[in-house]
Amino acid sequence: MMMTIKCPKCSVDGKMSLVNPDYHGPYKCWSCRQLYTIDIKNNAVVSCEPLSQEEYDKQHPPKPSFDMNVGNARDISNRNRF
Numbered sequence: 001m002m003m004t005i006k007c008p009k010c011s012v013d014g015k016m017s018l019v020n021p022d023y024h025g026p027y028k029c030w031s032c033r034q035l036y037t038i039d040i041k042n043n044a045v046v047s048c049e050p051l052s053q054e055e056y057d058k059q060h061p062p063k064p065s066f067d068m069n070v071g072n073a074r075d076i077s078n079r080n081r082f
């Protein structure tokens with residue numbers, strides 16, 4: 001279902017699609033780009049707390065990069081040569 005969230009900062013209505021009637025998580029205003037932690041219960045917004053980018057990153061850390069060292073195999077074979 002579609003939920004309309006009014007941004008407390010710029011009063012612009014934003015829409016977000018929800019799977020459940022309850023939601024707790026981040027919301028980003030498309031207009032002023034302010035981040036919020038919103039709480040939705042039974043399809044109604046019960047709380048909307050401003051969230052700093054720093055806090056947002058803390059809750060949603062960037063995915064760790066699996067930087068496989070492809071040079072390792074060659075290093076081992078070089079070492080085995082001696």
Ligand SMILES: [Zn+2]
Nearest residue numbers: 007010029032
């Ligand atoms: Zn806004």
